[in-house]
Amino acid sequence: MTDDLIRRGLSRRGLLQTTAGLIGGTMLPAIPAFAEDQPIGSYPAGVSGSTAFIGISVPRTGTYAVQGEDELKGYQLAIEHINSGHELIKKISPKTSKGVLGKELKFGVADSAAKPNEAVQAQQRFISENKAIMITGGTSSAVAVALNKLAQREHVLFVCGISGSNDTTGKDCVRYGVRQNFFGQTAAAAIGPVMVREFGKNKKAAYLTPDYTYGHTVTKSMQDFLATAGWTTTTNQVAPLGAPDYSSYLLNVANSGADVLINVNWGHDAVLSTQQAKQFGVLDKMKLVVPYQVPFIARETGGLMQGVYAATDYWWTIEDKFPLAKMFNEAFEKKYGYKPEWGAENAYVSFAHWAHMCEQAGSFNPPDVIKAYEKGETIPSLVGDVHYRPEDHQCVRPVIIVKGKQQKDMKNKEDWYDVVEIVPGEGLMQKPDAFGCHLGDYT
Amino acid sequence: MLKQRPFLIETLTAIGLIVAPFVLPHLGFAPNTVNRILVWGLFGLGFDILFGFTGLLSFGQSAFYGTGGFVAAYLLTRTGFSNVLGALVIGMIAAAATGYLIGLIALRRTGIYFAMITVAIAEVFFFVEFNPLSDFTGGENGLPGVPTPSFNLGFTTIHFTNGWSLYQFIALCYFVGVIIALRIVRSPVGAIFSAIRDNPLRATAVGHNIHGYKLTAFVIAAAYAGFAGGLLGVLQAFMPPDAFTFDTSGQLVMQTAIGGRGTLFGPLVGATVWLFLQDFLQSALGLGAAWKLVLGVVFVLLVCFLRGGIVGGLVDLYSLMSGKRARKAAETEEAEVEAPQQAPPAPMRAKEVEHPAYSGPILKATGLTKRYGGLVANSDIDFSVNQGELRGIIGPNGAGKSTFFKMLTCEIAPTSGQIVFEGRDITGLKVTEVCQLGLTKSYQVNQLFTGLTVRQNLTIAALAELRGKFRLDLFRKLSDVKGLTEQVEHTLALVNLSRRADTPVSELAYGEKRRLEIGLALATSPRLLLLDEPLAGMSPRERVETVKLLKSIARGRTMIIIDHDMDSLFELVERVTVLQEGRVLVSGTPEEIKTNAAVQEAYLGGVHGEIAA
Amino acid sequence: MISWPNLVSQLFNGLALGALLALISSGLTIIYGTLGVLNLAHGAMFMIGGYAGFVAYQYTESFILAVIAGSLFVMLLGVVMERVIIRHFYHRPHEDQLLVTFGLGICFVELVRLIFSSQSQLVPPPALFQGITNLGFMFYPTYRLAVVGIVAVALGALFIILYRTRLGMIVRAGIEDSVMVDSLGINVYRVFMVVFGIGAMAAGFAGIVNAPVVSLTPGIGDDILVQTFVVVVIGGVGSFPGAILGGLIAGEIISVTSMFNPGYAYVMLFAAMTLVLVVRPHGLLGTKGRE
Known part of the structure; x- marks a missing residue:
C-alpha cells in the first residue's frame, strides 16, 4: 500500500515537472532579440x-x-x-x-x-x-x-x-x-521646533500610537526629537488598528499629567480617538498635536482641529x-x-x-x-x-506645518487650516543609513 | 456508487491536478489564484473532517492556520532554518499540539457553546499574536521574506519558484493531503466521526469514547490548518498577520458550506467560487466593495436551499438520475428474494467473560435511589439478576422504569446506592465503559445514526466491541478490522435486515428501525442486554416476529426487558419485577405476578381479577 | 504604575462598558435560551440599530425619536428575519442555524457599507447630556454617564418583561426546559417571534444609545459580538442574570487590564473565560439545561 502511494507520488511529481516545463515553454512570450533586454519581472x-x-x-x-x-x-x-x-x-x-x-x-x-x-x-x-x-x-x-x-x-x-x-x-x-x-522622521523634525516654540521646553507629552510600524516609528521620531528640547513622555498608549473605543487609553492619558497629547493614530482611528479625547475632557486639559496629518480629519471631527498643529505633505491653500x-x-x-x-x-x-x-x-x-x-x-x-x-x-x-483655523476665520467650508510654515526637506532628513536601509539587488 | 472502485477518487484527483495547469489558464485562472485555491482546499480538508464528518462547527481555525504559518515562517526567516518542507512539518506539528491543548478546553462543551468558544479562541490568538508575541510574528507587519522550497535530489536540485512551478509543490501537498484525508474518513475512526455527527449520545452508548475521537478530529483539523498556513507563507513570500483574524475562519466556514460539507472537496470548490467571484465581481463587473455582499447573499441562499453545497447538490443530482434506475432494479430483485425461507441464523455469541470463575448474580443493585430536586424517581431499589436469566420489568407509567435502566447502564448517576456487574462495582462509571464491559441497552425512543445506512449503523456498534472504546487506527481500512464483516452480517441476519443493509436509516419502516435499534445494542455483543420497550409502537404481526427475535438472541446472554405488552412479556421472560412509584412492588414468576393482588391493585385500582393485556 | 485616581476612573469606565455589554448580551442570551438559536447576526443588529437611529436623527434632529425609531426598526428587522428565515431553521441542526445567521450578519454589514460607505457617521449626544461631568475623582463625559443610567433602565425593563409578565414566564420556562413549553399548548412560534424581536431590539437599542460614544462604522458590531460571546459564556448561556454579571465582569477586566497595558485587555478577558470554563463549565449563573 505504502509503496503504491510513494510510486504514485513520485511518478506524479515527474509528470508535473514535464507539465510545467511544457507550460513554461509555451507561456513565455517571444523574447526580444536584444541581448540587454533580459526579461525581468513583468518586463517586457x-x-x-x-x-x-x-x-x-x-x-x-x-x-x-x-x-x-x-x-x-x-x-x-x-x-x-x-x-x-x-x-x-x-x-x-x-x-x-x-x-x-x-x-x-x-x-x-x-x-x-x-x-x-x-x-x-x-x-x-x-x-x-x-x-x-x-x-x-x-x-x-x-x-x-x-x-x-x-x-x-x-x-x-x-x-x-x-x-x-x-x-x-x-x-x-x-x-x-x-x-x-x-514620514515619521521628517514630520517630527518639521513639527518639533514649532511645538517647542509654541509650548516651550521641558514639557510632558502623552502619545496615542497605533500598533504597527507606522505608529511605532512616528512616535519614536517624535520622542527622540522632543527629548532634545527636554520633553518627556508620560505615557504611550499603543492601540490596535481599528480599535472601537479609546476610553481606557484616554483615561490613562487624562491621569498621566501630560501637557500635550500627540495623536499618532490615523484614518478613522484618529477621528474616533480625537472625538473621544474631547468627550473625556482630555482636550481641555492638554494641547492636541497631530504629527502625521489625516486627510478629512478636520471635517470628520467636526471642528476639533481648531488650533491644532499638524504636519502634512500638502494643503491646498499653498x-x-x-x-x-x-x-x-x-x-x-x-x-x-x-x-x-x-x-x-x-x-x-x-x-x-x-x-x-x-x-x-x-x-x-x-x-x-x-x-x-x-x-x-x-x-x-x-x-x-x-x-x-x-x-x-x-x-x-518639504513638510507643511498647518494649524487648524477657528470656525469664524474660515473663508469657505474647506478652509480648515492656516499654513504655518513650509519646512524645506533637506534639513529634515536623517542620514541615509540611520534607519538601516539596504536596498538589495537590481536583479 | 464510488466505493466499488478502489482509488477512483484518488485517481480522479491526480488527473484533475495534472490537467489543471493546461485547462485553467483558458478559463482565466492565473497560477497564483490556483495555488491560493489549493491552499484553501488543503486547509479545508481538515476542517471538513471536523465539521462535515464529525459535525463540530469551529469558527476558530484561524488560530491553527496562523500558528502553523508563523512557526514555519519564523523558522525560515529568522533562524536560518532553510528546509522549507521541514519547517512546514514543524509548523504543522506545532499547530496540532496547539489544537490538542485548545481542544481540551473547547471540547468541554458541545454544540453552540463549542462554536462560541472557538470564536473567542480565534480572537485571543489574534491578540496574542499582536501583543505578547509580536517580536516573533512581526505584529501587524507580518513576516516578509519566506523562501520557496527546493529539493536536492543528489543529481539535480529542483527549485519550486512561483506560478506553475510552485503549483507542482502545492498540488503535491494537496494530493498527499487528499490521500490522507480519504484514508482517515474510510478508517474505523472516520466511521465513528460520522456516528458522532449523527448521534453523539448513541455513539457514546455503544461504547465509543467520543471525547477522544472529537479531540482527534480537532487535532487533525489543526494539523491541516497548520500545514496550509505554512504554505500560505511560502506562496506569498510573506506571512501575513491576517492569517490570524476571525475573517479567515469565517471565510473558511463559508467556503466549506458553499462548496459542500462532508465531501472533502467542498472547501476546494468553495474556494474556487469565492476567489473567482471576488475577482469577477470586483474587476469585471466593477462592483467594488459590494462584492462581499453578493457573496454573502449567495452563501445565505445556499445554506437555506442547498444544504450540501455545490458538491452535495451535484451528488444529489447524480444519484437522482442514476438512482431511479437502480431502485427499479432493486425492487424486482427483492421480489425474487422474498420467497425462500432462510434458515434461522445461529445465535450470536456474547462477549468473552473477563473472569470466567465468577458465578454470582450477573447484576446486583442495592439501595438504588435517584432524586431530581425534591422529586424521587427511584427509591431504595434492590434488584438482582442471575446469569442467563430473562427478566421482565413492568410498572405503570411514571413508575421509574426508564430512570432505573438509565442508572443501570450508567447513563445517569444514582443519588445513592450501588450497582455491581459480574462482581464488579460499576457505580459512577461512564456509559461507554459499562458498554465495553458488556452491559448495554436498546432505547425506548430510537437512537439511530440517521444519516447512515443500516450496515454503517451496525458497523459503528460492532467497532466498539472489536476495537475498544478508543483507538487511533486512522489509516486502517474498515475491511481490515478483524471479524467486523462477520459480526455485522451476523447481526443483520439476526435482526432480519440483511436485505436492507445498504438502505439509509431514513428510508426504513418503523418496525425495521425498531429492529435496528435492538441490533445496535446487539452488535456490541453484550452479556447483559437491557431492552427498553422493544415492542412499543409495533403492529401485532411485528410483535410476534420481534418476540421470536428476542428469544433467539436470549440464548447465551442475560436480558432485562421493559414492556407494556404483558402477554408477550410473560411469554418471554422467566421472572418479572414490578415497579411502582419508584419502588420494587414485587418480584416473581409470570404466574405469580398475574395473580398478585398488589399488582392488580397497582394496575387496575383495586378491581380483582386477572390482568388483562 | 498604579495611580489611584486612574484605577478609580478605569473601574468606573469598566462599569459603563460592562453595562452596555450586559444589555447586548441579554438580548443574545434570551434569544438563545428560548429559541435555541445562537444569533451570529446579533452584532449586526447592534450596528443596524446605530444606523437606523442615525437616519432617524438626520430627519428629525431629535435624539429621543432616533432611539425609538432605531429600536423599533431593529425589532421589526428581527421579527422579519425570524419569520422569513430563522423559522425554517428550528428543526435543522445547530450548525445550519449558525451558518445562516453568520451569513445574514455579513449581508447586513455589507449592505450598510454599500448604503452609507465605510466613512464614519456621527450621532451627536442629546443636548441635555452634552459636555463633561466632574465626578470629583475624575472627569467623565456626561453622555457616557447617562448611558449607564439609560442602560440600567433598559435592563430593568427587560427584567420586568422576563419576570413579571406571562411572556416572560414562558420565556424563562423555555430556557429551563424547551420540551415543556411545547407541551403547554402555547403558540410557541408566536412567542419565538416576539422573543427574537425583543432580543434584537435590545441590541439595536444598545447600538443607537452607544452611537454618540463611538461614531458609527459598518464593522462596529463585529468586535461587540465576540465580546458578548465571552460575556454569555462567563455568565452562563440562557441566563439573564448571568448576562448582567458576565457583562460587568468583562467590562471591569477590560478596563483594569487597560490601565497596565491595553494590548492585553482582550487576552485577559479570554483567559477569564477559559478559567470559568474549567472551573464552572456551565458559566457562573448557568444551568445545565441548554447545551
Whole structure:
C-alpha cells in the first residue's frame, strides 16, 4: 500500500515537472532579440502591446477607507492626465506626450482593507494576470512594507502610496520601492521646533500610537526629537488598528499629567480617538498635536482641529505660492468637486514622477527606471523642486506645518487650516543609513 | 456508487491536478489564484473532517492556520532554518499540539457553546499574536521574506519558484493531503466521526469514547490548518498577520458550506467560487466593495436551499438520475428474494467473560435511589439478576422504569446506592465503559445514526466491541478490522435486515428501525442486554416476529426487558419485577405476578381479577 | 504604575462598558435560551440599530425619536428575519442555524457599507447630556454617564418583561426546559417571534444609545459580538442574570487590564473565560439545561 502511494507520488511529481516545463515553454512570450533586454519581472511582457498596466491596491473598506478612496482619486486623475498629455503632467514630466513612452496606461483597483495580506494577494494577481509594470498602494505602512518585499521578489517597481513609517525607506527599504511622501522622521523634525516654540521646553507629552510600524516609528521620531528640547513622555498608549473605543487609553492619558497629547493614530482611528479625547475632557486639559496629518480629519471631527498643529505633505491653500498646486487643485476640484487632500496629492505626484523617470530612462526596464530615480535629479512637484535619494529611494521634499483655523476665520467650508510654515526637506532628513536601509539587488 | 472502485477518487484527483495547469489558464485562472485555491482546499480538508464528518462547527481555525504559518515562517526567516518542507512539518506539528491543548478546553462543551468558544479562541490568538508575541510574528507587519522550497535530489536540485512551478509543490501537498484525508474518513475512526455527527449520545452508548475521537478530529483539523498556513507563507513570500483574524475562519466556514460539507472537496470548490467571484465581481463587473455582499447573499441562499453545497447538490443530482434506475432494479430483485425461507441464523455469541470463575448474580443493585430536586424517581431499589436469566420489568407509567435502566447502564448517576456487574462495582462509571464491559441497552425512543445506512449503523456498534472504546487506527481500512464483516452480517441476519443493509436509516419502516435499534445494542455483543420497550409502537404481526427475535438472541446472554405488552412479556421472560412509584412492588414468576393482588391493585385500582393485556 | 485616581476612573469606565455589554448580551442570551438559536447576526443588529437611529436623527434632529425609531426598526428587522428565515431553521441542526445567521450578519454589514460607505457617521449626544461631568475623582463625559443610567433602565425593563409578565414566564420556562413549553399548548412560534424581536431590539437599542460614544462604522458590531460571546459564556448561556454579571465582569477586566497595558485587555478577558470554563463549565449563573 505504502509503496503504491510513494510510486504514485513520485511518478506524479515527474509528470508535473514535464507539465510545467511544457507550460513554461509555451507561456513565455517571444523574447526580444536584444541581448540587454533580459526579461525581468513583468518586463517586457507587460509592455509588449500598446498599453502598460498599473496595479493599485488601496483600502476601500475598514479603518482607512476614506483616505484610500481619496488616494485612488489622485491615481485616477494622474492616469487620465498622463494618457491625455495634460499640461500639468508636462510640467512635471516634460517628455510626456500621451501615455508613458507612448503606451497608454491601464489600471486595476483592488481593496486592500489596509491589510497586508489582501494587498499582497491583489498585487500578485495584477502582476501574474495583468503583467503589471508598476504597482502602487499603501495608506498603511504595514501594506507598504509587505508590497516592498513583494516588489523586490517579483522585480516589479513599487511606487509607494501613503506610508508614514521610517521603515518603508529605512530598515525595510528595497531597490524596487520608492516613496514620495513625508514620514515619521521628517514630520517630527518639521513639527518639533514649532511645538517647542509654541509650548516651550521641558514639557510632558502623552502619545496615542497605533500598533504597527507606522505608529511605532512616528512616535519614536517624535520622542527622540522632543527629548532634545527636554520633553518627556508620560505615557504611550499603543492601540490596535481599528480599535472601537479609546476610553481606557484616554483615561490613562487624562491621569498621566501630560501637557500635550500627540495623536499618532490615523484614518478613522484618529477621528474616533480625537472625538473621544474631547468627550473625556482630555482636550481641555492638554494641547492636541497631530504629527502625521489625516486627510478629512478636520471635517470628520467636526471642528476639533481648531488650533491644532499638524504636519502634512500638502494643503491646498499653498496654491498662492505654487502655481502647479493651483493647477492641480483646479483640475481635481473640477473632476471630483472638492479640494484635494494630501493622499490624492501624493498619489498624483508619485505617478507623475514615475512617468518622468520612465521617460528619462527611455524604457520600462525596471533597473533602468530605478537608476533614473537614483540619479537624484531635481524635479518639480506640487510643493516646489524635490529629488529622490539614491541611498534609500526616499524623496527629499518639504513638510507643511498647518494649524487648524477657528470656525469664524474660515473663508469657505474647506478652509480648515492656516499654513504655518513650509519646512524645506533637506534639513529634515536623517542620514541615509540611520534607519538601516539596504536596498538589495537590481536583479 | 464510488466505493466499488478502489482509488477512483484518488485517481480522479491526480488527473484533475495534472490537467489543471493546461485547462485553467483558458478559463482565466492565473497560477497564483490556483495555488491560493489549493491552499484553501488543503486547509479545508481538515476542517471538513471536523465539521462535515464529525459535525463540530469551529469558527476558530484561524488560530491553527496562523500558528502553523508563523512557526514555519519564523523558522525560515529568522533562524536560518532553510528546509522549507521541514519547517512546514514543524509548523504543522506545532499547530496540532496547539489544537490538542485548545481542544481540551473547547471540547468541554458541545454544540453552540463549542462554536462560541472557538470564536473567542480565534480572537485571543489574534491578540496574542499582536501583543505578547509580536517580536516573533512581526505584529501587524507580518513576516516578509519566506523562501520557496527546493529539493536536492543528489543529481539535480529542483527549485519550486512561483506560478506553475510552485503549483507542482502545492498540488503535491494537496494530493498527499487528499490521500490522507480519504484514508482517515474510510478508517474505523472516520466511521465513528460520522456516528458522532449523527448521534453523539448513541455513539457514546455503544461504547465509543467520543471525547477522544472529537479531540482527534480537532487535532487533525489543526494539523491541516497548520500545514496550509505554512504554505500560505511560502506562496506569498510573506506571512501575513491576517492569517490570524476571525475573517479567515469565517471565510473558511463559508467556503466549506458553499462548496459542500462532508465531501472533502467542498472547501476546494468553495474556494474556487469565492476567489473567482471576488475577482469577477470586483474587476469585471466593477462592483467594488459590494462584492462581499453578493457573496454573502449567495452563501445565505445556499445554506437555506442547498444544504450540501455545490458538491452535495451535484451528488444529489447524480444519484437522482442514476438512482431511479437502480431502485427499479432493486425492487424486482427483492421480489425474487422474498420467497425462500432462510434458515434461522445461529445465535450470536456474547462477549468473552473477563473472569470466567465468577458465578454470582450477573447484576446486583442495592439501595438504588435517584432524586431530581425534591422529586424521587427511584427509591431504595434492590434488584438482582442471575446469569442467563430473562427478566421482565413492568410498572405503570411514571413508575421509574426508564430512570432505573438509565442508572443501570450508567447513563445517569444514582443519588445513592450501588450497582455491581459480574462482581464488579460499576457505580459512577461512564456509559461507554459499562458498554465495553458488556452491559448495554436498546432505547425506548430510537437512537439511530440517521444519516447512515443500516450496515454503517451496525458497523459503528460492532467497532466498539472489536476495537475498544478508543483507538487511533486512522489509516486502517474498515475491511481490515478483524471479524467486523462477520459480526455485522451476523447481526443483520439476526435482526432480519440483511436485505436492507445498504438502505439509509431514513428510508426504513418503523418496525425495521425498531429492529435496528435492538441490533445496535446487539452488535456490541453484550452479556447483559437491557431492552427498553422493544415492542412499543409495533403492529401485532411485528410483535410476534420481534418476540421470536428476542428469544433467539436470549440464548447465551442475560436480558432485562421493559414492556407494556404483558402477554408477550410473560411469554418471554422467566421472572418479572414490578415497579411502582419508584419502588420494587414485587418480584416473581409470570404466574405469580398475574395473580398478585398488589399488582392488580397497582394496575387496575383495586378491581380483582386477572390482568388483562 | 498604579495611580489611584486612574484605577478609580478605569473601574468606573469598566462599569459603563460592562453595562452596555450586559444589555447586548441579554438580548443574545434570551434569544438563545428560548429559541435555541445562537444569533451570529446579533452584532449586526447592534450596528443596524446605530444606523437606523442615525437616519432617524438626520430627519428629525431629535435624539429621543432616533432611539425609538432605531429600536423599533431593529425589532421589526428581527421579527422579519425570524419569520422569513430563522423559522425554517428550528428543526435543522445547530450548525445550519449558525451558518445562516453568520451569513445574514455579513449581508447586513455589507449592505450598510454599500448604503452609507465605510466613512464614519456621527450621532451627536442629546443636548441635555452634552459636555463633561466632574465626578470629583475624575472627569467623565456626561453622555457616557447617562448611558449607564439609560442602560440600567433598559435592563430593568427587560427584567420586568422576563419576570413579571406571562411572556416572560414562558420565556424563562423555555430556557429551563424547551420540551415543556411545547407541551403547554402555547403558540410557541408566536412567542419565538416576539422573543427574537425583543432580543434584537435590545441590541439595536444598545447600538443607537452607544452611537454618540463611538461614531458609527459598518464593522462596529463585529468586535461587540465576540465580546458578548465571552460575556454569555462567563455568565452562563440562557441566563439573564448571568448576562448582567458576565457583562460587568468583562467590562471591569477590560478596563483594569487597560490601565497596565491595553494590548492585553482582550487576552485577559479570554483567559477569564477559559478559567470559568474549567472551573464552572456551565458559566457562573448557568444551568445545565441548554447545551
